[in-house]
Amino acid sequence: MTPIAQNLQEVRAAISAACQRAGRDPGRVRLVAVSKTVDLERIRAAIDAGQDLFGENYLQEARAKIAALGRQVNWHLVGHLQSNKARGAVELFDLIHAVDRLKLAQALSAAAAPQGKVQDVLIQVNQGGEATKSGVMPAAAPALLQEVARLPHLRVLGLMTMPPWFSDPEAARPYFLALRELRDRLRGLTGLPLTELSMGMSGDFAVAVEEGATLVRVGAAIFGQRR
Numbered sequence: 602m603t604p605i606a607q608n609l610q611e612v613r614a615a616i617s618a619a620c621q622r623a624g625r626d627p628g629r630v631r632l633v634a635v636s637k638t639v640d641l642e643r644i645r646a647a648i649d650a651g652q653d654l655f656g657e658n659y660l661q662e663a664r665a666k667i668a669a670l671g672r673q674v675n676w677h678l679v680g681h682l683q684s685n686k687a688r689g690a691v692e693l694f695d696l697i698h699a700v701d702r703l704k705l706a707q708a709l710s711a712a713a714a715p716q717g718k719v720q721d722v723l724i725q726v727n728q729g730g731e732a733t734k735s736g737v738m739p740a741a742a743p744a745l746l747q748e749v750a751r752l753p754h755l756r757v758l759g760l761m762t763m764p765p766w767f768s769d770p771e772a773a774r775p776y777f778l779a780l781r782e783l784r785d786r787l788r789g790l791t792g793l794p795l796t797e798l799s800m801g802m803s804g805d806f807a808v809a810v811e812e813g814a815t816l817v818r819v820g821a822a823i824f825g826q827r828r
C-alpha cells in the first residue's frame with residue numbers, strides 16, 4: 602500500500618469513528634482531499650486508492666490538474682476567490698466553498714448563466730471574527746444568504762468555516778457548533794435545506810464531524826506537510 606493510500610485509510614477510519622461517537626451516518630460525510638501544491642503523481646495515487654473528490658485553492662493550478670486528470674473525479678474550490686476569476690471557477694468546479702460577499706456571488710451567477718449552469722456554492726462564515734480571515738461575519742450572514750439565494754444561477758447548499766488556528770482540536774469545537782447552529786437558524790429563516798456544512802481540516806476534522814460536518818477538507822493528513 603502506498604503512503605497516501607495508508608493515510609486515506611486512516612482518515613476515513615477516523616471519520617467513521619467520529620460518526621460512531623456522534624450517532625451519525627458515515628455516508629453523510631464526504632472527504633475533500635485538498636490537493637493544493639500536490640503533484641499529479643500523488644493525486645493519481647489517491648485516485649487509485651479510491652478517492653474521488655479533490656479540493657483546490659488556485660485556479661491556474663486546478664485548471665492544469667483537471668486538464669490532466671479529467672472529470673473521473675469531482676473538483677471543489679475550497680479557497681478564497683476573486684470576483685474577476687468567477688468565470689474560470691464556474692467552468693472548473695462542482696462546488697465553490699468560499700462565497701463571502703454579494704459581489705462575488707453576482708459574478709458567479711453571471712458567469713454561470715451563459716454556461717447554462719446552476720453553480721453550487723457554500724457561504725463562508727468568519728465564525729472567529731478574525732480580521733485576517735475571509736468569510737462573512739455571522740451577524741451579516743442572514744442578509745447575505747437572502748440576497749445570494751435570489752440569484753438565478755446559484756444554488757446555496759450550506760455553510761463553510763475556518764476557525765482560528767489552535768494546537769488543541771477541542772478548542773475549535775465551539776466554532777463548529779456555532780456554524781451548525783447558524784445553519785439551523787438560517788434554515789428556519791429562509792426555508793432552504795442548507796444540507797452541507799464544510800468544516801474541519803487535518804488537525805480537527807474528527808471534532809468537526811462530531812459537530813455535524815458533511816464535507817471535511819483534509820490536505821496534510823493525506824498528502825503530507827506542504828513545503
Ligand SMILES: *Cc1c(COP(=O)(O)O)cnc(C)c1O
Nearest residue numbers: 635679680802803818819820821
Ligand atoms: C489548505 C486548506 C485546507 C487543508 O488544510 P490541511 O491542514 O492541509 O488539512 C482546508 N481548507 C482550506 C480552505 C485550505 O486552504
